[in-house]
Amino acid sequence: MPQSLDGRRVPFDSTDPNSAGRVAVIVLFSAVVAMLLLMAPAAASQLQLQLALSPSQTGDLFAAELGAMSIASIPALWWMKKYNLRTMSTIFGTIFIIGNIGSANIGEYGTLVAVRFLTSLAGGSLMVLCMSLAAQTRDRDRVYGLWLMGQLCFGAIGLAVLPKFFGTFGIGIAYWVLAILMILVLPLVRFLPQRNTFAGRAGDDDTVSTSNYALRATLGLIALLAFYVSLSGIWTFLGGIAGTSLIDNETSSVILSIATVLGIAGSVGATVLGARPSTRFNLLVGYLAMTLSVALLAGIPGVLRFTLAALLFKFTWTFILPYLMATLSGLDRSGQLVNLANLAIGGGFALGPLMGGRLVESAGGYGTLIAVSVAGLLLSLVLILVAQPQRTAAAHPAVAVSEMAE
DSSP: OOEEETTEEESSOTTOTTSHHHHHHHHHHHHHHHHHHHTHHHHHHHHHHHHOOOHHHHHHHHHHHHHHHHHTHHHHHHHHHHSOHHHHHHHHHHHHHHHHHHHTTOOOHHHHHHHHHHHHHHHHHHHHHHHHHHHTSSOHHHHHHHHHHHHHHHHHHHHHHTHHHHHHHTTHHHHHHHHHHHHHHGGGGGGSOSSOOOOOOOOGGGOOOOTTHHHHHHHHHHHHHHHHHHHHHHHHTHHHHHHHTTOOHHHHHHHHHHHHHHHHHHHHHHHHHTTSSOHHHHHHHHHHHHHHHHHTTSSOOOHHHHHHHHHHHHHHHHHHHHHHHHHHHHHOSSSOHHHHHHHHHHHHHHHHHHHHHHHHHHHTSSHHHHHHHHHHHHHHHHHHHHTOOSSOOOSOHHHHGGGOOO
């Protein structure tokens, strides 16, 4: 939109971190990049059916994608300071487009893994950039809320719509949609600044002095890792669990799309509650409810039990996350803990499918995976409660939502 700068009019406010165009870049780039991972259950089921992949191969494929998105945060710390952001975003967006078009035409497993890794590395680079830009906005709570809701909405639409076309077009339709969406949003790079100017504020208001900082920070990171290993293992194979219960792929996709929408309600609920009645209480209730949702998947759940489990699982996932991240923010003195948290999230998201696929194969079913995930969630709960700072900076969990990784 036009903006007045020193009496002059400019065609668009590319230097304004709060412009509508900048917010659109943050929301839409992130939503497109994360879309496939948020519809992982349906995509995993179709890949197993279409390419005759084993559970471990399916887990490895998604682990490669998630790992690449996590690894992207490391080189991003360098290129975001050194190179033109518009140019780099265009390059990464182009790689993302080419990679998805190529994926739609690949039928060989090893080649597909390599192409998906490179495609996700480009997408992860865009995601890291969006998160960094969101941190520079004036109304971060609102922008981060839009950032999260955009991803959840795109994921819900993908789960509800794309599986209907799998029978005709196969998994390739999902990759083509991702490529087309990126083609549509890529022109928004004009709203990016050419150079990323970090304020470099120390952020004293966001840090809390606490005893045993190193120990608490370590426990918090392990809790975050265990949380994401547990949930991503279940999330990736929810479609398979539905299949063992004779729930068809289309029905399970609709259920999971509704669950994804319900995830928006979880994050909104955490934002509204804040630290009321207390962060510890909200974490306890959220974790126990999420553990219950995973336990409900044991055995052969019918449609009703599967639906209840999926809805509760997704709601509690996005309800817990803001408080988890707010705890880590409350412990952060050096400013490096959030970066480590992003790697823990990405690593957990990658390890979950990797571990899950092997557990499913070795046990010949999903019971062991469910049991391990329940144990992982309980471990995460204990660790994050122990890691709580003496004075928790969880009064604004909406900000913490921003740290959810791909």
